[in-house]
Amino acid sequence: xxxxxxxxxxxxxxxxxxxxxxxxxxxxxxxxxxxxxxxxxxxxxxxxxxxxxxxxxxxxxxxxxxxxxxxxxxxxxxxxxxxxxxxxxxxxxxxxxxxxxxxxxxxxxxxxxxxxxxxxxxxxxxxxxxxxxxxxxxxxxxxxxxxxxxxxxxxxxxxxxxxxxxxxxxxxxxxxxxxxxxxxxxxxxxxxxxxxxxxxxxxxxxxxxxxxxxxxxxxxxxxxxxxxxxxxxxxxxxxxxxxxxxxxxxxxxxxxxxxxxxxxxxxxxxxxxxxxxxxxxxxxxxxxxxxxxxxxxxxxxxxxxxxxxxxxxxxxxxxxxxxxxxxxxxxxxxxxxxxxxxxx
Amino acid sequence: xxxxxxxxxxxxxxxxxxxxxxxxxxxxxxxxxxxxxxxxxxxxxxxxxxxxxxxxxxxxxxxxxxxxxxxxxxxxxxxxxxxxxxxxxxxxxxxxxxxxxxxxxxxxxxxxxxxxxxxxxxxxxxxxxxxxxxxxxxxxxxxxxxxxxxxxxxxxxxxxxxxxxxxxxxxxxxxxxxxxxxxxxxxxxxxxxxxxxxxxxxxxxxxxxxxxxxxxxxxxxxxxxxxxxxxxxxxxxxxxxxxxxxxxxxxxxxxxxxxxxxxxxxxxxxxxxxxxxxxxxxxxxxxxxxxxxxxxxxxxxxxxxxxxxxxxxxxxxxxxxxxxxxxxxxxxxxxxxxxxxxxxxxxxxxxxxxxxxxxxxxxxxxxxxxxxxxxxxxxxxxxxxxxxxxxxxxxxxxxxxxxxxxxxxxxxxxxxxxxxxxxxxxxxxxxxxxxxxxxxxxxxxxxxxxxxxxxxxxxxxxxxxxxxxxxxxxxxxxxxxxxxxxxxxxxxxxxxxxx
Numbered sequence: 001x002x003x004x005x006x007x008x009x010x011x012x013x014x015x016x017x018x019x020x021x022x023x024x025x026x027x028x029x030x031x032x033x034x035x036x037x038x039x040x041x042x043x044x045x046x047x048x049x050x051x052x053x054x055x056x057x058x059x060x061x062x063x064x065x066x067x068x069x070x071x072x073x074x075x076x077x078x079x080x081x082x083x084x085x086x087x088x089x090x091x092x093x094x095x096x097x098x099x100x101x102x103x104x105x106x107x108x109x110x111x112x113x114x115x116x117x118x119x120x121x122x123x124x125x126x127x128x129x130x131x132x133x134x135x136x137x138x139x140x141x142x143x144x145x146x147x148x149x150x151x152x153x154x155x156x157x158x159x160x161x162x163x164x165x166x167x168x169x170x171x172x173x174x175x176x177x178x179x180x181x182x183x184x185x186x187x188x189x190x191x192x193x194x195x196x197x198x199x200x201x202x203x204x205x206x207x208x209x210x211x212x213x214x215x216x217x218x219x220x221x222x223x224x225x226x227x228x229x230x231x232x233x234x235x236x237x238x239x240x241x242x243x244x245x246x247x248x249x250x251x252x253x254x255x256x257x258x259x260x261x262x263x264x265x266x267x268x269x270x271x272x273x274x275x276x277x278x279x280x281x282x283x284x285x286x287x288x289x290x291x292x293x294x295x296x297x298x299x300x301x302x303x304x305x306x307x308x309x310x311x312x313x314x315x316x317x318x319x320x321x322x323x324x325x326x327x328x329x330x331x332x333x334x335x336x337x338x339x340x341x342x343x344x
Numbered sequence: 345x346x347x348x349x350x351x352x353x354x355x356x357x358x359x360x361x362x363x364x365x366x367x368x369x370x371x372x373x374x375x376x377x378x379x380x381x382x383x384x385x386x387x388x389x390x391x392x393x394x395x396x397x398x399x400x401x402x403x404x405x406x407x408x409x410x411x412x413x414x415x416x417x418x419x420x421x422x423x424x425x426x427x428x429x430x431x432x433x434x435x436x437x438x439x440x441x442x443x444x445x446x447x448x449x450x451x452x453x454x455x456x457x458x459x460x461x462x463x464x465x466x467x468x469x470x471x472x473x474x475x476x477x478x479x480x481x482x483x484x485x486x487x488x489x490x491x492x493x494x495x496x497x498x499x500x501x502x503x504x505x506x507x508x509x510x511x512x513x514x515x516x517x518x519x520x521x522x523x524x525x526x527x528x529x530x531x532x533x534x535x536x537x538x539x540x541x542x543x544x545x546x547x548x549x550x551x552x553x554x555x556x557x558x559x560x561x562x563x564x565x566x567x568x569x570x571x572x573x574x575x576x577x578x579x580x581x582x583x584x585x586x587x588x589x590x591x592x593x594x595x596x597x598x599x600x601x602x603x604x605x606x607x608x609x610x611x612x613x614x615x616x617x618x619x620x621x622x623x624x625x626x627x628x629x630x631x632x633x634x635x636x637x638x639x640x641x642x643x644x645x646x647x648x649x650x651x652x653x654x655x656x657x658x659x660x661x662x663x664x665x666x667x668x669x670x671x672x673x674x675x676x677x678x679x680x681x682x683x684x685x686x687x688x689x690x691x692x693x694x695x696x697x698x699x700x701x702x703x704x705x706x707x708x709x710x711x712x713x714x715x716x717x718x719x720x721x722x723x724x725x726x727x728x729x730x731x732x733x734x735x736x737x738x739x740x741x742x743x744x745x746x747x748x749x750x751x752x753x754x755x756x757x758x759x760x761x762x763x764x765x766x767x768x769x770x771x772x773x774x775x776x777x778x779x780x781x782x783x784x785x786x787x788x789x790x791x792x793x794x795x796x797x798x799x800x801x802x803x804x805x806x807x808x809x810x811x812x813x814x815x816x817x818x819x820x821x822x823x824x825x826x827x828x829x830x831x832x833x834x835x836x837x838x839x840x841x842x843x
Contacts (some may be wrong), residue, residue, distance in 0.1 A: 013688065050397035057812075060387070060671065061389075061390035061393065061675055062390070062393075062668075062671070062674040062675040062676075062677065062679075063674070063677035063678065064681075066678065067678055067681060067682055070393060070397075070682070071397075071682065074397060087752050088390060088751070088752065089751060089752050089753065090546070090751060091542070091543065091544065091545060091546045091751060091753070092528075092542040092543075092545035093545075095542055095545075096545075096753075098543055099542065125533075128540070130542055176446060176799070176800055181530065182528075182531065182532060182533040183531065183533055201792065202799065202802075204796060204799055204800060205530055205531055206530075207792065209517060210667065210668045210674060213667070214483075214484070214661075214665075214667050215488070217484060217488060217667075218484035218485070218486075218667070220800065229681065230666070230677075233666055233688025233689070233690065234666065234688055234689065236688065236690065237479055237688045237689030237690045239665070239688070239689050261706075264787065295650075304684075305682060305684065308681065308684050309681065331534075341664065
């Protein structure tokens with residue numbers, strides 16, 4: 001029998017979570033009680049953080065963004081001396097949770113797991129944004145990059161990216177590609193591919209990547225751009241044919257799969273995850289959160305699990321993240337405009 | 345004999361004291377959150393996800409699975425006792441279950457739910473053992489065209505759910521379809537009926553809507569007649585099933601199990617469709633059909649068996665293909681990935697201990713649930729004798745927690761309050777809320793699959809007829825429609841169903 005590896009004993013964790021599970025209202029009470037019980041250095045009474053930090057994940061639990069958030073959050077306690085409580089606030093493509101953090105008190109007790117969607121695509125897609133991706137946030141750290149992958153059904157004629165482009169050029173508009181929804185990173189990966197390769201295929205949006213992947217495996221839709229982690233096992237299991245990854249470099253988790261850029265130079269898309277605090281959060285607090293994030297990313301268990309997710313660990317400074325957001329906004333705005341996708 | 349070896353491995357894994365303990369914790373927690381209105385397995389599993397990091401993968405998944413099917417057991421308890429279906433699958437259980445409770449027969453209703461679920465769980469588990477991989481292939485046969493036709497059949501069948509006026513049932517379905525349209529258009533992203541509120545971009549929340557229409561509406565109505573409500577529950581007759589009851593539920597349980605096992609395999613609403621398809625079928629063929637809607641025990645037995653069978657078989661696409669068929673399965677996949685196991689077609693061969701251990705633990709978990717729930721029935725029934733002025737504020741408080749916990753959103757609590765008033769109005773006007781909820785759930789799926797199928801066929805509606813599965817489903821729907829519409833049959837139907 002394997003022993004629990006968590007720094008927390010599963011029993012303490014269980015009893016606390018049981019209370020949470022039995023009533024979110026009681027949960028607040030339990031957390032309050034816990035922060036009293038957690039020994040804090042007497043001198044640090046006013047020092048940040050003196051109570052648990054809420055990490056808002058603007059997507060439902062269970063997705064890759066949620067997993068990265070929970071993995072990293074579980075190992076930030078060491079530096080912060082406080083628990084990080086993950087709160088899923090999905091809705092409106094990540095805008096609901098992001099807007100909530102943008103409006104939160106800038107005291108470091110509410111932070112956001114931002115993504116390429118919330119901080120690059122949505123601002124380009126939507127006329128009425130409930131927040132400003134640059135002005136309303138103080139960057140903390142770019143955590144990880146996750147590759148996307150171009151997959152086709154097993155019975156699809158094209159065996160590689162070059163054949164796919166030739167096929168699509170010969171029969172414009174005849175083939176369809178599935179995505180996780182209108183205006184999502186996967187949809188726009190497809191649109192970027194269409195414009196760079198000069199081909200036409202019809203976009204078929206789904207409510208999430210899961211159902212889209214099922215229809216590609218079954219052959220109802222022949223082509224799809226997916227996040228690498230869920231598709232990886234399907235490719236290995238022979239249920240799907242992977243054509244290429246979307247990153248500049250090949251993915252270490254499946255090194256024999258070429259990149260799209262090898263056929264279509266300059267093509268690059270990936271999903272990314274980063275921590276943000278509300279704008280106006282004190283520099284000292286940002287630095288502490290940055291240090292805690294970097295420490296968590298260095299934890300061998302966290303980096304091993306991120307590698308399982310095919311994620312590339314980054315761990316940037318706040319300044320590097322600020323530059324990254326600006327670059328991504330500049331990169332995606334023209335793609336979104338060219339695709340004609342918009343959300344009014 | 346390979347199967348016996350696999351099962352042996354499964355039993356060895358599931359019966360280790362450590363895993364038995366986690367299985368028990370899972371089903372206990374699941375029952376608890378199922379009983380608390382609105383607090384569903386999704387929120388619970390999401391909250392428990394972090395602690396599973398430190399557990400061995402098999403134990404973690406056994407516990408999470410226990411929460412899921414345990415909640416299916418617990419969910420029927422509130423549906424029966426206080427007319428509060430917290431899960432879409434227990435909406436139809438509430439129809440006759442609550443009527444039974446009002447007649448003082450809450451005990452037999454709860455016992456039927458528990459025994460029916462256990463039987464269905466056992467059968468579905470064996471199905472998992474014997475035929476999981478080929479069954480998963482069946483799920484892949486369902487493309488957009490087939491789903492559309494299945495939803496059409498579902499909607500036509502839901503008309504039959506009404507026990508009163510056909511026109512009123514139809515009105516409720518259409519209203520439900522309209523409510524289901526709220527949110528972003530899947531194809532274009534256009535906002536529909538959102539009034540510039542980003543909270544509505546993903547549509548109305550099912551839990552908030554259902555607890556408002558059913559739960560709060562019922563509470564408002566009860567407050568009008570508090571006197572009669574407290575008298576009604578004084579006479580609670582017998583906790584267990586009589587011999588006559590047993591005879592009446594055998595058929596519905598068997599048929600419900602069959603339907604649930606088949607529909608549960610389909611990703612996307614299969615398990616939910618199962619419970620009301622089973623109810624509709626019983627209502628058509630039961631010798632006691634006149635009693636449906638007024639406390640027929642068959643109306644509890646069939647959907648409860650179906651939803652539990654569906655809950656078990658919905659693991660098939662997840663375990664054999666790595667495909668999540670509902671939000672709970674998506675969370676389970678998340679939990680597996682965190683454990684370093686990426687679900688996919690190779691799990692059965694790469695992780696036999698996990699696969700077989702989990703399946704065997706589901707059967708053991710179902711057994712634990714029956715042993716846990718049968719003695720608890722007396723306790724639950726006694727809950728009905730709590731004075732209503734104490735009970736209803738507690739129910740409202742739990743409803744608020746439940747509505748909030750789905751998305752951590754206060755907005756959903758307000759939505760629930762608004763639909764409480766809607767539900768009360770509907771009761772006053774003698775409209776039944778169940779068809780409304782079914783329209784609400786089926787409508788978006790119907791639209792999405794219709795447009796997707798048409799997009800893939802480049803605008804040709806022939807796709808629904810050229811696909812044999814789709815054609816078959818449409819023919820069944822047409823036949824059902826004929827039965828409802830044909831005047832001679834209709835007059836008989838109204839004789840049978842209206843008082």
